[in-house]
Amino acid sequence: MDGGQPSLEPAAAGPGTPGPSVIAPLRAVLRLRRRVCLLRKRRLLPPGTGSASGAGTPRPGCGSRAPHADLGRPQFFTFDGPAELQSRTPRKRRRRSRVVLYPETSRRCRPHAERRSRAQRCLLLLVAIVGFQVLNAIENLDDNAQRYDLDGLEKALQRAVFGQPAAVARIVALLRDYLATHVHSRALLLALHGPSGVGKSHVGRLLARHFRAVLEGGAPVVQYHARHHCPEPRAAQACREELAALVADVLARAEAEEKTPLVVLDEAELLPPALLDELHGLLQPQRAHHFHNAIYVLLSSAGGSEITRFVLQNASRALPQPRSDGARGAHGDRAGAAAAQAEEELRARLRALLVREHPLWQAAAIVPFRLLDKQDVVSCFRDEMAGEGFFPEPARAELLAAQLSYYRVAGREFAVTGCKQVVARVNLLEHRSSWT
Numbered sequence: 001m002d003g004g005q006p007s008l009e010p011a012a013a014g015p016g017t018p019g020p021s022v023i024a025p026l027r028a029v030l031r032l033r034r035r036v037c038l039l040r041k042r043r044l045l046p047p048g049t050g051s052a053s054g055a056g057t058p059r060p061g062c063g064s065r066a067p068h069a070d071l072g073r074p075q076f077f078t079f080d081g082p083a084e085l086q087s088r089t090p091r092k093r094r095r096r097s098r099v100v101l102y103p104e105t106s107r108r109c110r111p112h113a114e115r116r117s118r119a120q121r122c123l124l125l126l127v128a129i130v131g132f133q134v135l136n137a138i139e140n141l142d143d144n145a146q147r148y149d150l151d152g153l154e155k156a157l158q159r160a161v162f163g164q165p166a167a168v169a170r171i172v173a174l175l176r177d178y179l180a181t182h183v184h185s186r187a188l189l190l191a192l193h194g195p196s197g198v199g200k201s202h203v204g205r206l207l208a209r210h211f212r213a214v215l216e217g218g219a220p221v222v223q224y225h226a227r228h229h230c231p232e233p234r235a236a237q238a239c240r241e242e243l244a245a246l247v248a249d250v251l252a253r254a255e256a257e258e259k260t261p262l263v264v265l266d267e268a269e270l271l272p273p274a275l276l277d278e279l280h281g282l283l284q285p286q287r288a289h290h291f292h293n294a295i296y297v298l299l300s301s302a303g304g305s306e307i308t309r310f311v312l313q314n315a316s317r318a319l320p321q322p323r324s325d326g327a328r329g330a331h332g333d334r335a336g337a338a339a340a341q342a343e344e345e346l347r348a349r350l351r352a353l354l355v356r357e358h359p360l361w362q363a364a365a366i367v368p369f370r371l372l373d374k375q376d377v378v379s380c381f382r383d384e385m386a387g388e389g390f391f392p393e394p395a396r397a398e399l400l401a402a403q404l405s406y407y408r409v410a411g412r413e414f415a416v417t418g419c420k421q422v423v424a425r426v427n428l429l430e431h432r433s434s435w436t
Contacts, residue, residue, distance in 0.1 A: 163376030194369025195304035197418020255290035268300035380419035
């Protein structure tokens with residue numbers, strides 16, 4: 001044993017030498033560090049370089065002999081090469097929009113730019129005011145029409161005027177439209193035309209009587225008869241001045257009382273051209289506004305021959321034709337449409353004829369009065385007999401009606417003079433009864 005062979009037993013460790021339990025972990029840490037540095041060197045090298053060229057270049061922090069850190073290289077781990085890192089351009093940071101921040105202690109509200117404009121509130125208030133005014137105007141329309149009791153006027157005309165249902169309906173419709181309001185843009189001119197004895201003057205008297213009775217204190221009404229107020233020897237210029245003064249006075253009183261005046265001119269076919277010119281001037285829009293709030297009614301037999309010719313030519317249209325019960329409705333609709341078409345055609349003919357005489361009729365609402373048939377004349381006799389105190393016996397009324405002259409066309413009989421001779425015949429009957 002003393003021959004110099006080494007002993008297999010481990011020598012005892014000195015007191016200053018660290019034990020194997022401390023050296024082994026340190027060695028393992030160093031080996032791991034070296035391996036990590038080697039892997040980093042291989043990944044950072046360009047693709048053309050080998051391990052010999054620059055393999056010994058230490059990575060900052062990988063060895064104890066490492067020089068100062070290279071400032072051109074990245075100080076963080078990445079899988080990109082240094083050439084790629086150098087070629088990259090820094091991205092521009094997007095600027096975020098500023099957020100409107102509200103203070104915590106104050107009341108949150110919209111900014112001034114987002115607040116609702118005051119003009120919108122004014123617009124809503126204006127719309128409400130206009131709507132209220134429209135509703136109030138609609139109510140006033142009904143109130144103004146009720147003042148004149150047009151329903152009562154329609155019933156009175158239907159009861160007293162015989163054989164003119166279309167004319168009565170048109171007159172009432174025109175009055176309803178015009179009297180719906182007190183303020184107008186133009187005056188209403190009604191032109192009632194027809195042969196003698198068909199009821200034109202009677203309608204004029206009924207209109208004047210109704211307007212006087214329906215309003216408190218009476219409505220301003222003028223009844224002007226051409227034969228009485230402007231006879232033949234009198235100068236036309238004097239008649240024109242008198243009519244202008246009379247109408248102006250009535251319109252002024254009606255404007256003060258907020259009423260619609262009525263001016264009735266009977267026998268208008270006898271009016272001289274100067275008076276027609278004056279009436280035409282009263283209807284012009286250049287006149288004062290109170291001249292527009294008036295109703296003018298012209299009663300004339302001008303165009304009576306044209307109406308007579310038209311009625312006799314179209315007498316077969318009004319003939320009743322027997323129909324079954326299932327076809328009465330359709331037949332009635334067709335008959336009403338045909339009657340309306342014939343009425344419109346007659347008005348167009350009359351207007352074309354009257355405008356040639358004077359342009360006044362261009363602005364007039366023409367209402368034609370047709371011929372009366374025999375049954376209408378009988379009704380006239382019965383009404384007159386009842387008014388004179390006689391019993392309206394149908395047989396006696398038919399006997400009196402048979403004494404008049406008639407146009408006989410297509411199985412119908414139309415009176416030549418209408419009801420014009422009814423009053424004289426009844427008065428003669430009264431004298432005969434007094435003699436007996």
